[in-house]
Amino acid sequence: MSDMSSKGFHSVHPASPQDLAGGSGVPQVDNALEPIGIIQEIAGSSSSIALDLTRLQECSEDADPSVALAGQVGSQIKIRVGRGWLLASVRTQKQDTRSPGGITAHIDFLGEGDEERLTGRIHGFRRGVTCYPIPGALVYPATTNDLRQIYASDGRSTIQVGTVFPTRDIRAGIYIDAFLGKHFALLGSTGTGKSTSAALILHRICEAAPQGHIVMVDPHGEYAAAFKTTGMVFDVSNLAMPYWLMNFEEHCEAMLTSTGEQRQEDADILARCVLQARMKNRLAEQMGRITVDSPIPYVLSDLTTILQNEAGKLDKATTSAPYVRIKNKIDELRNDPRYQFMFSGMLVTDTMADFIGRIFRLPADGKPISIIDVSGVPSEITSTVVAVLARLVFDHAIWSRDEKQRPILLVCEEAHRYVPNEKNSDGSSVGRILSRIAKEGRKYGVALGLITQRPSDLAEGVLSQCGTIISMRLNNDRDQAFVRGAMPEGSRGFLDSIPALRNREAIMCGEGVSIPMRVTFDDLEEMKRPASADPSITELWRQTGGEEASVQRTVMRWRAQGR
Structure with a gap:
């Protein structure tokens, strides 16, 4: 004693x-x-x-x-x-x-x-x-x-995702409305089971709400395997995103190549010409007054014709170089097979409602999640594609306020790519729209989920907008310090264990849980896991045969820029 x-x-x-x-x-x-x-x-x-x-x-x-x-x-x-x-x-x-x-x-x-x-x-x-x-x-x-x-539920709708440490049988529940309504972040170093844990949480949400509306941006093509039976998978082969859905800022990112003072001159020209192209559509006549941002369909050939005509009106004191630059870039986008998912040469029709319905799962038909696989999108336009998707989610929520509200969850894997801090920012529109969703989205029924392995590279303030933080093991001191600053004060006692967490373990705190807790996530069935497992190098190197044919097929895909 x-x-x-x-x-x-x-x-x-x-x-x-x-x-x-x-x-x-x-x-x-x-x-x-x-x-x-x-x-x-x-x-x-x-x-x-x-x-x-x-x-x-x-x-x-x-x-x-x-x-x-x-x-x-x-x-x-x-x-x-x-x-x-x-x-x-x-x-x-x-x-x-x-x-x-x-x-x-x-x-x-x-x-x-x-x-x-x-x-x-x-x-x-x-x-x-x-x-x-x-x-x-x-x-x-x-x-x-x-x-x-x-840890018992207080009667609110919950999903169960694991077991509370150190107990053997107490279930860890997440309050769905608070978890989604005030945004969430899932953090963890590579190899900690972050992707599988994200899939587990999304599967549980889909099971609880089979008529929900979830859009997930998947930069590595990992999640298609996990949601092939419970969701819809969109990639460059079937995304069919109309280019005319871009607003003016996104048009500039896709179609302008100049920098400095020249860029402003090119932007002014592009604004005038895009507006003229949009006004050629009968929809514009019905709408009366439109702006360069109005999502009115237009034909790319109309835009290039207008550029040529405008260049022909110039007096000798003005150069036609800006018009040529823009036209050449548009021709490049039209002719490059990698951009066909967005800049197809087909006749333009008003497919906006159909596109939004498909991507946002309206109606869900029992498949509430859309996986947007952007791994096949050319890197120079990936941020613009994600910006268009995120802005459509937000704008749809704003303009549907008079309708029955249908909240949408937008999940971004590798979020530090799209909402980087000031040091890593390139000024792209995707960072601004995601930051705006983080600050204002919950007012309009837009929930944001950020998944990242480098929380310290996220834009300042974005992580603090997340009401629930799920932190798996973080090996980097900067990341640990960043998360420590974002977590509620009552959770600080759990933070010292973050570097020592095992795989599939996490600290959960914030609005979505009853109190801060350390959780061991459930095992996920093989067919529901993302394709993110690390390959066994020694095992793969032991396999022989078929290398020549494999190289030939790879070269063919490489040349065709297809997958």
Whole structure:
């Protein structure tokens, strides 16, 4: 037994006759009922406690895994306050000879609950603290039964994605409305199981809402395999994105090659000519007044003809070079087979409603997710394609306010590519529209999901707009510091464990969960996993035969720029 009583630790649970072992008079300790420390200092959300080393060693042998970890970094402890319990997580630990018990730890308060009279367990748990403990209050281990009450759903719609660490059977639930309504971010270094975890969460959402509307930007073509039966997959072969859906800013990104002062001159010319091309459509006549941003169909050959005509009107003091530059670029886009998914030579018809219905899954028909595989899109236009998709999601939400609201979830894998920080920004429109969705999207029913392995490369402020953060292992110090700044203060106790997380483990905190938690994600069925597994190099190198034919097929695809 420990020497707690001699140092000011007092148990409030006297030993019963059943606790005495064989009449020897030596009580058998129920670790859940015996204190492990006392409060030393109270300071708002973070306070310090004194832990008894001997009691922690006794708890470490307990059959209850939650009690066995009592007092360790990332574990939960409880403190009696009046007739209830206050729950806290341990953030730091250090040896302190001046401390009663020999260990000083800092804790973060998570919330409070009432005490069941018969069992002493926590029930009616709620976030926040209304009544703080006083120095000298006793600290107890939080048991698995306590945690079961704390992590239990409060009746809101949830999806279950894993098991709460360190328990074996408490399910980790995510509140769907809060998770999506205030955006989320999934972070993790390469190889931690990030893609599989993203697929797991999206599968659970699709199962809960088979008539939902989810658009996922997939830059590596990983997720087609995971959602081939529960979603629609679009790539360069069937995306058929009309070029005239681009607004003026996106037109400039796709069709202008100049820089500096020349670019502004070219942009002015392009604006005039695109507006003239749009006005040739009968829709423009019906609409009356339109702008260069209006999504009115026009024919590319009309645009090049207008450019030629405008160049012919020039006086000798003005050069025709800008017109030639723009026309040459448009001809290049029309003739390059890699751009046919967007700049096809077919006659232009008004397919906007059909395109939006297909991509946004309106109606979903039991396949609520669209996977937009942009791995085959030329790199110089990928950002523009993603910008068009993201802007269409946002604009559709704005202009459908008079209709029955149908929220749309936009998920971006490799998000740091599209919303980079100022240091890595190239000024592209995709960063601006995604930043705007992060700030304003929830007002219009647009949910944003950001998945990235480099959170420190994200635009400043975007991560802080995410109400729920799911962080898997992060190996980079800059990334860890960035996430630490974005996480709520009550979650700081979990952050120190981020570098030590195992694969398929994560820290979840924010609006989408009851309290911050460490979670082991469920195994996902083979057919539902993305094609993101690392290949076995030695195994592949052992395989021989067929190399010549494989090289020939590869060369043919390479030359055709097809896949």
